[in-house]
Amino acid sequence: MKLRTSHGQRTLPGEYFESAEIWRLEQERIFRRSWLLAGHVSELTEHGSYFLHEIGNDSVVVLRDGAGKVRAFHNFCRHRGTRLCAESRGRLDNTIRCSYHAWTYGLDGTLRGAPNMQEVAGFDKASWGLKPVVLSEWRGFIFLNLAADPRPFDETLHALAGKFEHWPLSKLTSVHQTVYDVEANWKLIFHNYSECYHCPTAHPHLNKLTPYRNTENDLDEGPVLGGPMAMSNPQGSMTMHGGCCAPPFAGLTAGERSRVYYYTLFPSGFLSLHPDYVLVHRAQPLAVDRTRIVCDWYFHPDAVAAPGFDPQSAIAFWDLTNRQDWALCANAFRGVRSPAWEPGPYSELESQLAAFDRHYLQMLKKT
Ligand code: FES
Numbered sequence: 001m002k003l004r005t006s007h008g009q010r011t012l013p014g015e016y017f018e019s020a021e022i023w024r025l026e027q028e029r030i031f032r033r034s035w036l037l038a039g040h041v042s043e044l045t046e047h048g049s050y051f052l053h054e055i056g057n058d059s060v061v062v063l064r065d066g067a068g069k070v071r072a073f074h075n076f077c078r079h080r081g082t083r084l085c086a087e088s089r090g091r092l093d094n095t096i097r098c099s100y101h102a103w104t105y106g107l108d109g110t111l112r113g114a115p116n117m118q119e120v121a122g123f124d125k126a127s128w129g130l131k132p133v134v135l136s137e138w139r140g141f142i143f144l145n146l147a148a149d150p151r152p153f154d155e156t157l158h159a160l161a162g163k164f165e166h167w168p169l170s171k172l173t174s175v176h177q178t179v180y181d182v183e184a185n186w187k188l189i190f191h192n193y194s195e196c197y198h199c200p201t202a203h204p205h206l207n208k209l210t211p212y213r214n215t216e217n218d219l220d221e222g223p224v225l226g227g228p229m230a231m232s233n234p235q236g237s238m239t240m241h242g243g244c245c246a247p248p249f250a251g252l253t254a255g256e257r258s259r260v261y262y263y264t265l266f267p268s269g270f271l272s273l274h275p276d277y278v279l280v281h282r283a284q285p286l287a288v289d290r291t292r293i294v295c296d297w298y299f300h301p302d303a304v305a306a307p308g309f310d311p312q313s314a315i316a317f318w319d320l321t322n323r324q325d326w327a328l329c330a331n332a333f334r335g336v337r338s339p340a341w342e343p344g345p346y347s348e349l350e351s352q353l354a355a356f357d358r359h360y361l362q363m364l365k366k367t
């Protein structure tokens with residue numbers, strides 16, 4: 001097992017959780033350059049299905065077009081900027097129509113109709129389609145990149161290559177989604193997910209299932225951080241009753257079967273792989289002091305179709321844990337914004353937070 005160390009680091013100074021300038025830099029250098037975990041293909045079941053992914057002032061519509069292709073566009077009208085889709089997910093007809101002056105776009109982004117614009121000299125509909133956003137698919141998960149010419153997905157998130165091959169990620173389907181509005185800066189939510197130092201005090205039930213010192217970090221530098229935790233019951237799962245809610249995924253080894261695997265994907269989400277289901281948190285930082293977390297519980301469609309399938313124990317377990325965590329994040333956020341607060345020392349159990357901060361600062365400083 002690798003030695004865990006936080007290298008004597010301290011937490012980030014308070015300005016990182018408060019400053020409008022740092023928030024602006026994060027938007028420019030982190031969120032508009034990174035690959036962002038936005039969803040899963042199973043959410044786009046039919047032509048016209050869509051969901052939104054929102055970061056700061058950016059809103060992106062991810063949809064399946066008439067030919068079955070997944071596409072992403074900025075969620076604004078090219079005329080005067082009006083937001084096109086208001087609901088966080090839903091189904092579009094064959095077109096997207098702006099509610100202001102009725103410019104109408106195809107699901108492929110082309111501008112189809114622009115009333116009265118034919119009177120404008122030189123106006124060419126072909127130049128005013130929706131602005132596309134680059135996307136990449138990894139094992140069923142959809143990642144977006146707001147940069148015009150991003151670094152390739154495989155170069156940035158190379159740690160994911162060949163990882164989790166025994167989990168049928170591309171086949172999974174979400175059986176439940178909960179959206180949380182957390183009153184905390186997004187980095188505190190990443191910090192919180194990245195350690196189990198708080199588990200004995202904050203999550204007594206979770207700590208019984210996976211005693212807090214059972215972490216074995218196998219990725220401890222870079223944009224993907226995390227590792228497995230051995231469960232007290234090697235046949236169990238992370239649920240209220242401690243057992244599985246579905247048969248374990250067929251391809252898992254006995255070792256994989258007895259652990260839960262936790263990873264942060266900088267800067268947009270968490271993957272938690274259980275023997276019988278996969279939990280995904282997507283982080284959508286909306287402001288320096290507010291983060292939306294979209295949480296999905298994914299199961300294999302065969303398990304979902306089986307008689308008596310009941311995911312409730314997994315849903316209740318993580319909903320409880322999530323709410324305990326968000327309360328802690330919000331509370332820590334209140335403290336670190338005080339002008340009197342000064343950075344505290346990380347324990348060795350917080351080595352992943354120190355690694356997150358190193359990577360974050362590196363990204364923030366890149367011009
Ligand atoms: S702003 Fe959309 S049609 Fe005018």
Ligand SMILES: [Fe+2]
Pocket residue numbers: 192193198199202203321325
């Ligand atoms: Fe927690």
